[in-house]
Amino acid sequence: MLLATLIHRASLPCPQVDPDQAAHLLEQHYGLTGTLQALGSQQDLNYKVDSDRGRFVLKICRGDYAAVELQAQHAALNNLQAHVQMQVPQVIKAHTGEELLTVAVDGQNLHLRLLDYIDGQPLTHLPHLGRDVIAGFGALCGRMSLALADFQHPGLDRTLQWDPRHAQELITHLLATLQNLPHRALLEQVAEQVDARLRDLADHLPWQAVHMDITDDNVMWQRDAQRHWQIQGVIDFGDLVHTWRIADLSVTCAALLHHAESDPFAILPAIRAFHAVNPLQREELQALWPLIVARAAVLVLSSEQQQRLDPNNSYLLKNAEHEWEIFHVAMSVPFELMEAAILSSVGETPAPLADQNFAPLLPGLVGQEFALIDLGVLSPHFEAGNWEQPGIDRRLLDEAATVHGLAASRYGQYRLSRTRPDSAVEPETFPLHVELHLPHGTVLEAPFGGTLRKGADGLLSLHDGPLSLRLWGVKTALNPGAVLVEGQIIGEVHAPLMVQVCRADIEPPLFCAPSRVPAWQALCPSPATLLGLACDAEPELDPEALLARRDASFARSQKHYYVDPPRIERGWRNHLIDMQGRSYLDMLNNVAVLGHGHPRMAAVAARQWSLLNTNSRFHYAAIAEFSERLLALAPEGMDRVFLVNSGTEANDLAIRLAWAYSGGRDMLSVLEAYHGWSVAADAVSTSIADNPKALSSRPDWVHPVTAPNTYRGEFRGPDSAPDYVRSVEHNLAKIAASQRQLAGFICEPVYGNAGGISLPPGYLQQVYARVRAQGGVCIADEVQVGYGRMGHFFWGFEEQGVVPDIITMAKGMGNGQPLGAVITRREIAEALEAEGYFFSSSGGSPVSCRIGMAVLDVMEEEKLWENAQVVGGHFKARLQALIDRHPLVGAVHGSGFYLGLELVRDRHTLEPATEETALLCERLRELGIFMQPTGDYLNILKIKPPMVTSKRSVDFFVDMLSKALNEQA
The missing domain is CATH 3.90.1200.10 (Aminoglycoside phosphotransferase (APH), C-terminal lobe)
Structure with missing residues (x-):
């Protein structure tokens, strides 16, 4: 029925x-x-x-x-x-x-x-x-x-x-x-x-x-x-x-x-x-x-x-x-x-395996000391990407066994060698087994009674109901189906021995992905009890507890990316690696121009630290050599260098130079711009994304001018320079009418904070002329956009066909070493002496100078400026192709490895897609990519990766971006 x-x-x-x-x-x-x-x-x-x-x-x-x-x-x-x-x-x-x-x-x-x-x-x-x-x-x-x-x-x-x-x-x-x-x-x-x-x-x-x-x-x-x-x-x-x-x-x-x-x-x-x-x-x-x-x-x-x-x-x-x-x-x-x-x-969770009594698997080695080899993310055995070499883990175990006689890997230690760059799929980095390198002929005995089976790839397994012991590298005279008692000889080691325990009658993998660890660990616990060897990985710091410690001691205004950020402790080239061995494509890091973990940086820094590191008041060759290298990159007529620690300090110093040289205090700065965090650099910063009160809290000596944003600004298109120049003229007139002396004008020559938007042709030529006519100096903030990142130009101001009076730079100069610089003319530099000496304790130190020169050497030897042109050009073309496929993509800005993808809900009104951009960045993180929103409306992906970024990484990024955009449709 x-x-x-x-x-x-x-x-x-x-x-x-x-x-x-x-x-x-x-x-x-x-x-x-x-x-x-x-x-x-x-x-x-x-x-x-x-x-x-x-x-x-x-x-x-x-x-x-x-x-x-x-x-x-x-x-x-x-x-x-x-x-x-x-x-x-x-x-x-x-x-x-x-x-x-x-x-x-x-x-x-x-x-x-x-x-x-x-x-x-x-x-x-x-x-x-x-x-x-x-x-x-x-x-x-x-x-x-x-x-x-x-x-x-x-x-x-x-x-x-x-x-x-x-x-x-x-x-x-x-x-x-x-x-x-x-x-x-x-x-x-x-x-x-x-x-x-x-x-x-x-x-x-x-x-x-x-x-x-x-x-x-x-x-x-x-x-x-x-x-x-x-x-x-x-x-x-x-x-x-x-x-x-x-x-x-x-x-x-x-x-x-x-x-x-x-x-x-x-x-x-x-x-x-x-x-x-x-x-x-x-x-x-x-x-x-x-x-x-x-x-x-x-x-x-x-x-x-x-x-x-x-x-x-x-x-x-x-x-x-x-x-x-x-x-x-x-x-x-x-x-x-x-x-x-x-x-x-x-x-x-199931009861620990240690609660059961087993006979030793390797009775002849009980009590002997093994060399437990660190194969994890922070292992000192790994450097300069050598973990990408096939078979590296086994070679390290072999070398240790040669020296110590007995060597073993750790169960549950996430393996760096199994990370997978440019992959949206979690890598299988967690070992569910232990590998031991022992003398050939070492005898293995059954730790419990059971039935013997043989499988593919040399697998030998002993089964007692759902419990099984899985072995590789064992030579045995026993036949499949043989019933063994506890303590009976299984065979002898004739190759690296891999040992795995399983609580279910299934075929488990040797490695699993981090998200599957709790499940697979329940089924395949550590064989440490059977081996009589403390071979389990040391427990990792609880990520939530570590983040709580950071929040409890580190001032909260110093934000971190993401609500639940992965813990990043290692990097290589254009990837960052978390503690579970997952590689994330780094699309944020315009500081590490040479990429992460570059061996030249480690060698140069270590050598100079072993010799000397002091301040620039001492006399040493590196400071002269580096200053000469920088001036060789600058326009003709610029002949003086200041060395500092950061872009903020460079811009702050540039403002002081403008004050000293002009005799005035009033500065023009562009709306929606960011120049740093010091008192002076923050004063000329007008980005409401970085400071929501920026427009209402500027001191009276700062005069913001209309942002020359040719995409969403008040005036649009390539012919808009005269319209934007009127805002500059208006502010200059106000300063003159108040009988105050203009100090200068500070501007990124390419609109970096808005995603690398080119200024309208002729804009800086007209503005520089008017500023200089009124006794001011022109500062080009090249901290983000300069130093070869744009691909077709070494300096951003070259695109506008101008030469500034002062150039500020930092970011990639030291590939992460605190290093910034100001380049100017002698008469401007010496104007500061009337106000006293300038001194930076660490700026221009021997270590910083040697690293700065090494960066320039590597950029030239590895053709990173050429890479910015070629791969950067491919990058922009692929991003532009998204416009026809995804309505949310409004425009692609910038060039080389400084690109901006602007997301809008309507291409006519240009309503910013702020919330969609935030969700997109979160989804990209899940897919193995670090990206963050920028711009005053937080609707721009500011793409500024290390300059070693490859075409493969670019294609992976664009493919995953397209996938994430499809998911939001």
Whole structure:
């Protein structure tokens, strides 16, 4: 009887009611007229109704459904409306006062209902859902489960094809009736595995009323002002039934696998969120993954059957691909792994392996000392990228064994050698095994009794029920299937010995990704107990605790990137590496022009530190040599150098020079600019992104002029220079009228803070002429944009065809060493002497000078200026191509390795896409890229990577940027 009911319910086609017939029913029974639009459904027919009385949903289902089932749905909706802060549809009564009508249309006996419409949108179409959205689904499911916990109604006791209690029976029947079914063998395997895993759990699973369809189709969402998704309500109570409580979460998680991008671990935030709201029993947690897999199988089989019954149902056709995707993701990992992942995600971990008594695996080496080799991210064995050499870990172990006799790796120490630059996929860096280098012939004995098996790649394993010891590098005379007792000889070592323990009868990997560590560690704990060797990695500092220490001691105005930043302790070329061995493409770091970890920098700094480091009042060759090198890069006529520690100090000193030389104090600066943090440099900085009060807090000696932004400024296009010059003339006139002496004008020759926008042609020529005519000096702030980064010009001012009076620089001059400079003419430099000596304790130190010269040498030897032109040109072209594909991309600014991607919501109004830009940067971080927003509206990606950046890295960045933009669509 049960099977017959399931078969009947599962094989009902959708009612056949066209829009005209539906409109007639609507007017006849509810007095409503309006526009009808068909909504997708598998077995029911739904129409969205727009009328002058509001928006509704007309639901039509076959009369085969018992009326009491539909009445149960209405009772649940009324109950939720009264007791829960959760928006659900309200049932609209017909003229007769009834909530449920039975009608006949073309010989079909149908049930008719009208519900109000919940605004919002489902997220079915989004390929990627963020962790917060996935957690939102889980929390919602938990709240709904709590709200329905005590709800009772006779209509809940029904036979439903989606009830997981009947999944195996339904799967078996559909497999028998559906011909030419793809993946039949896999589906048959599912039925067996699910039954085996649920058999002992079913009697322990609590029951209650459950919604059974809290999915991406049936939860309505809207973006808030920050572009974050917020839940608006839940619809479609058609699967309401009395069954296992955990069934509700299994349905939600199965639907989320469609957005998991092939990673079933993506659902874990939903499980944690449900458990936090509505704690689950251990048996429910163990049953969850089998139920998810069963749901996936029922989805694809029901869809196959329904398509054959109703081949013109476009909703079915559209969903079939998603459902097969859910099934394949669900089957991509062992049941045991996902059970371990689910349990560990809510804090349930197995007993330590050390609680069991094992005989020693290597009895002849008990008590002997091993050299434990550091292969981690901070290992001193790694330098200058040598970890990228194939087989480096094994070579280091070999060398240690040659010296010490016995060497071993550490279990659970994230391996630097397994990092993967320019990859959106988490690298598998966590070793689930230990590698030992021992004398050949070392004897191994069984630490426990079990059966011997042989596998591929020289694997030898000893099994005692689900527990197995997995060995590589062992020579044995025993045959597969041999039964060993504890202490019996297994064989001898004849190669590097790898040892792994597993608590499940599966084939675990030797390494896993950081996000999967808790699950795999539960299944493959450390073999230290069997080895009698303290070979576990030292526990890493808790990242949250470390961040709390920083916040408790480091002034909060010194911000860090990201709310939950990864801990970065190593870098190489244009990548930064976290403590789990993940490489992030660095698109932010215009300080490290040569890239991170450059061996020349280490060698030069170490050599000079070993000789001398002092201040510039002492006489040593490096300061003269470096000053000469800098002047050789400057325009003719500039003949004096000041060496300082930073761009802020350089700009501060430049302002002092302008004051001293002109005899005045008043400075012109450009709006939306940033020049530093000292009193003077901050005074001429007008960027509200860096200081929200910048425009209202400038001292009276600072005169901001209109920003010559040719993209979104007051005047646009290449011919706008005269319009922007008028703002300069206006301010010069005010200064002259007040009978105050102008000191100078400070400006980035390329508009750096706005993403590298070129100034309108002729702008600086006209401004410099007017400033000089009034006795002021012209300062070119090249801290961000100069020193070869722009590619086609070494200095930004070259693009404008001008020569400033003072040039300031820093950033890449020292590749991270505190180093800045001011270059000017002798008469300007000597004007400062009238006010006293200038001295910088560390500016121009021997170490800084030697590093500064080494930077110039490497830039020339490695052709980094040429790289900025060639790869930078390719970079800009690829970014410009995004404009045609993504409406959010408004413009691409800059050149070389100083680029700006400006994001706008409307290309005509140029409304800044501030919130979208923030979300984009967070998503890029997840994909392995560091990027941050900039500009006064924080809607610009200011792209300024190390100048060693390769074409491969550029292509990876643009591809991931395009992917992230698609996900926001």
